[in-house]
Amino acid sequence: DGGITQSPKYLFRKEGQNVTLSCEQNLNHDAMYWYRQDPGQGLRLIYYSQIVNDFQKGDIAEGYSVSREKKESFPLTVTSAQKNPTAFYLCASSFGPSSGNTIYFGEGSWLTVV
């Protein structure tokens, strides 16, 4: 089945640790995105990439890092510099500009700092 796969679904992190969330898509989409969702705050864009080996900061990039070495993959690292990392993280992808920027989401990853 075509889609976006995020892993792990649930992740616990100790303070001071870096963690990496995986996102893989087999939709042949050019663009990929990472969003963070907190209760009452809606979706906030962390990073996005429109092409392999290139990515841009979103609205809340501090404390996060990404890479885009393959078209299908866009992993997100939550570093120890992120002050409040407990949240629901959503990966998304789209065909890019020609699609009117319609994006499709994965099932999400829950990160809890303990």
Next chain:
Amino acid sequence: QKEVEQDPGPLSVPEGAIVSLNCTYSNSAFQYFMWYRQYSRKGPELLMYTYSSGNKEDGRFTAQVDKSSKYISLFIRDSQPSDSATYLCAMSGRSGGSNYKLTFGKGTLLTVNP
């Protein structure tokens, strides 16, 4: 003024009711309008996509865009308990411009009671 305003609800209706969900926006450059449905603890799924002004119907769902009033709506006819979810509006401008990235509303929580 926020770029996209969406009443967070919660909205509770009896089964079979007609539901109206709305968003207002301030950026006249927005041309692409989307509605996403998000079930609890899941990623959002694309429900409706509309370009520019007008209506679009898909089964029990109708999306309306009034660019002159900067107002979009999603109507759900014959609502079902399975429609209980959070509904997010999203919009973007033309590709290549600063408004290209999707801007989301914060979502409206809908409960349809049997």
